[in-house]
């Protein structure tokens with residue numbers, strides 16, 4: 001038995017499909033949903049744990065992917081929109097791991113490193129231009 005945490009992204013025409021129901025019924029997995037939301041564009045997001053024998057989890061994941069659902073292995077809900085970032089630097093002191101940082105002291109351009117972001121959301125209320133956000137934001 002093992003438990004895996006997944007962040008799933010459902011595109012518009014997949015949102016209505018009973019994915020979780022099938023994971024329970026067809027693959028005998030135990031599902032614990034932490035968060036779920038549907039964006040204005042009708043894209044769906046879900047963070048969940050799936051628990052069961054490794055073989056069944058792998059089969060369940062293959063099923064999820066076959067349904068057109070994307071699995072985000074990074075499991076991060078934070079999103080940074082470079083196109084609206086003004087490099088104002090306001091977020092820098094609110095990012096505990098320097099995932100948002102200055103790339104080049106000459107240009108003072110801000111960049112984002114998703115690999116080290118810990119999804120703390122500390123930057124979101126401190127970004128005046130809406131470049132920092134979460135897929136679970138209202």
Ligand code: SF4
Nearest residue numbers: 095117118120121123
């Ligand atoms: S979510 Fe947290 S770790 Fe990630 S960029 Fe924002 S402040 Fe930094």
Ligand code: SF4
Nearest residue numbers: 085086088089091127
């Ligand atoms: S606070 Fe927002 S706009 Fe300013 S540098 Fe950070 S991400 Fe960019």
